[in-house]
Amino acid sequence: MYAWDTYTTTDFKIMQFLFPQYRRFYIRGKDEEGNLIFACKYVTEEGLCSVYDKRLKMCRNYPAKKINYPGKLHEGCGYKVEEKSFESYLKK
Numbered sequence: 390m391y392a393w394d395t396y397t398t399t400d401f402k403i404m405q406f407l408f409p410q411y412r413r414f415y416i417r418g419k420d421e422e423g424n425l426i427f428a429c430k431y432v433t434e435e436g437l438c439s440v441y442d443k444r445l446k447m448c449r450n451y452p453a454k455k456i457n458y459p460g461k462l463h464e465g466c467g468y469k470v471e472e473k474s475f476e477s478y479l480k481k
């Protein structure tokens with residue numbers, strides 16, 4: 390999981406302070422651009438959600454059909470991000 394505007398441990402702690410439901414996440418590393426990569430402590434060794442009935446709204450909605458911020462996926466992910474310009478939305 391990425392947060393495109395969370396670069397430091399302090400940013401991460403502020404995010405968790407503002408959004409207590411995100412305390413389930415921990416920092417797992419950084420990507421090549423310096424963005425923090427998070428993981429959830431509720432993922433089992435089999436890659437399943439151990440709190441499936443109580444998962445966050447963002448988990449229920451994943452994968453979103455539309456996101457209004459830069460999208461990036463891990464290598465090998467089965468999903469893709471198709472970028473659209475503001476002008477393409479105006480043409481619809």
Ligand code: SF4
Binds near residue numbers: 429431438439440445
């Ligand atoms: S679906 Fe479950 S394991 Fe995955 S991020 Fe959400 S709460 Fe964590």
